[in-house]
Amino acid sequence: MNSWPTSPSDTQPLFASEGGVEYRVSDAADPFDAWIQLMEAVEALCPQWPERAHRIDGVFLL
Amino acid sequence: MARLVDQIHEALTAFANLQTRPALIGGLALAAHKVVRATQDVDFLVDAADADRLHDALLNLGYRCIHRSEDAANYLRGSEGVDFLYAHRPASLRLLAEANERDTGMGRLRVVSAEGLIGFKLQACVNDPKRTRDLEDIRALLRANRGALNMDEVKSYFVLFKREDLLDELLADIAE
Numbered sequence: 058m059n060s061w062p063t064s065p066s067d068t069q070p071l072f073a074s075e076g077g078v079e080y081r082v083s084d085a086a087d088p089f090d091a092w093i094q095l096m097e098a099v100e101a102l103c104p105q106w107p108e109r110a111h112r113i114d115g116v117f118l119l
Numbered sequence: 120m121a122r123l124v125d126q127i128h129e130a131l132t133a134f135a136n137l138q139t140r141p142a143l144i145g146g147l148a149l150a151a152h153k154v155v156r157a158t159q160d161v162d163f164l165v166d167a168a169d170a171d172r173l174h175d176a177l178l179n180l181g182y183r184c185i186h187r188s189e190d191a192a193n194y195l196r197g198s199e200g201v202d203f204l205y206a207h208r209p210a211s212l213r214l215l216a217e218a219n220e221r222d223t224g225m226g227r228l229r230v231v232s233a234e235g236l237i238g239f240k241l242q243a244c245v246n247d248p249k250r251t252r253d254l255e256d257i258r259a260l261l262r263a264n265r266g267a268l269n270m271d272e273v274k275s276y277f278v279l280f281k282r283e284d285l286l287d288e289l290l291a292d293i294a295e
Contacts, residue, residue, distance in 0.1 A: 088150040089223040096121035099157045106159055106198040113191035113202055115246025118279050119210045119238055 124225050126199050127161060131226040133176045141165035141173075142218035142229040144204065144239050149256060151221065151230040153263040156256075160202065164215050164231060164239075167205035177201070204239065210279075214238070233264050238276035245280050262293045 127147075134141055142148075145162025149155065165173060170192070174184065182194035182201065192203045206215045214235035221228055231239070237260050243253045261268070277286040 087223075088153060088155050089221075089225070089228075091155045092147065092150040093121055093124055093224050095155060095157055096123055096159075100121050100123075108198065109159075109195060109200040111160075111200075111202075112186040112193050113204065113243075114186070114188070115242075117190040117204075117208075117242065119204075119208060119214070119242055119276070 122199075123159065123161065126201070127225045127228075129180065130161070130163075130201060131228070133180060134173075137169065137172050137176055139165060139169040139173060140229055141169075141203070142215055142231045144231050144236060145202070146252075146256065148230050148236050149260065151219075151228075152233040152236065152260055154256070154259040156259075159200070161200065162202045162204070164204050164206055164211060164218075166212070166215060167207035170203070170205050173203070210238070233260050233267075234269050234272040234276075236260060237268075237273055238279075241276050241280055241282065241285075245282065258289055258292060261289055265293065 141163035142165075143151070143162070144164045146156060146158030146160045147162070149158075167189070170187075174187070174192070177194050178184070180196070182196045182199075184192060185195050186193040189207070190205055192205070194201050194203075204211065206212045214231050217235075218229040218231050221230060237257050240253045240257045240260075243250060244257070247253075261273075274283070274286060277283050
């Protein structure tokens with residue numbers, strides 16, 4: 058059996074189609090619900106999150 | 120239910136017990152302004168006058184403080200984090216006071232305006248130019264809220280950080 062892609066559309070990444078790129082939701086949808094659903098999918102795919110090391114530092118003018 | 124939802128719900132309960140009313144900023148706040156993207160960052164703007172009480176409450180919830188200054192703080196609990204910017208200048212105090220409240224699946228949340236969020240994202244960009252995500256967030260906010268933003272306010276933040284040229288570039292990008 059040949060499982061290699063046979064057409065250009067087969068080569069599109071499955072879960073990376075949004076690729077971390079933001080998308081605009083419709084005005085009718087609750088965007089927080091959309092975020093919750095998105096994060097449920099993210100957590101299912103990545104149950105162990107990387108360690109956070111970010112520090113908020115720098116010049117603050119606001 | 121995403122565990123971030125539980126984390127945020129717990130934080131909101133702690134805020135209510137302290138009778139302080141932080142407002143959501145950062146990547147999650149984008150959702151209130153028509154931009155939804157995956158993020159594990161939980162960021163709030165809080166009145167600097169409440170920082171000490173909030174610090175104690177977070178330690179009681181099992182967080183440890185990894186950084187704290189007069190302007191910001193970072194807390195960690197395992198892989199969960201929550202970050203705070205402290206409002207003590209006129210601009211951030213105004214943005215905190217004017218934050219809109221909305222009901223969500225995580226509880227009742229206050230969220231800074233899209234204009235204010237752009238200002239905070241710009242501040243983050245200036246402080247760490249390697250974090251290109253913030254620049255993309257600004258671009259997405261400008262695009263998703265085109266025609267609805269107070270552009271005088273947006274421009275004032277770019278003037279404050281001496282990055283008017285960047286605003287011109289971004290506006291040219293989204294006009295294409």
